[in-house]
Amino acid sequence: MRCPNCGNKVSKVVDSRPSEDGTVIRRRRECLSCGRRFTTYERLGESPLIVLKSDGTSEVYHRDKLIRGIYIACAKRHITPEQINNLVDDLEAELRNRNFTEIKSKDLGDMVLKRLKDLDEVAYIRFASVYKDFKNVEEFSNALKGL
Ligand SMILES: [Zn+2]
Structure with missing residues (x-):
């Protein structure tokens, strides 16, 4: 998960919740380099x-x-x-x-x-x-x- 601000690849998850049907996980991440917070949507396998x-x-x-x-x-x-x-x-x-x-x-x-x-x-x-x-x-x- 690359930071959209600085491109750093290391982030920590600050919040994480599954979608209604549980197939996608919405995550709030915080870049460990610049501190920017961003959201990712991750699928747990196909x-x-x-x-x-x-x-x-x-x-x-x-x-x-x-x-x-x-x-x-x-x-x-x-x-x-x-x-x-x-x-x-x-x-x-x-x-x-x-x-x-x-x-x-x-x-x-x-x-x-x-x-x-x-x-x-x-x-x-x-x-x-x-x-x-x-x-x-x-x-x-x-x-x-x-x-
Ligand atoms: Zn960053």
Whole structure:
């Protein structure tokens, strides 16, 4: 995303929201070089991303749904909505770069976890307990040791 003012390629996302049907994401960006704010419209791939669930069913990827899951994990932690948005922006950028058309829910969860780990350990554990579907206390404590 090149800055329309100075041409610098590095910008940060200050606001991000999906369109009505969720296929286009409108972003407010701020150039890190000159500070100019500008808007971009980004499409998350041509076809929807399919999430393959562990029970064999699949569903279309929804940013809102993922964000909701992360919000729940981050409840009462010192994490701002902006941090969560940036986390998902970063994750979607990786999905786009790798040209995924489908992804296992577990892999998607791992992508979130990788990012949550740097943000907040409690949120990381909460999210992991849902996504990784721990079967017993031992698995759970192994995840804790991995921090
Ligand atoms: Zn600029």
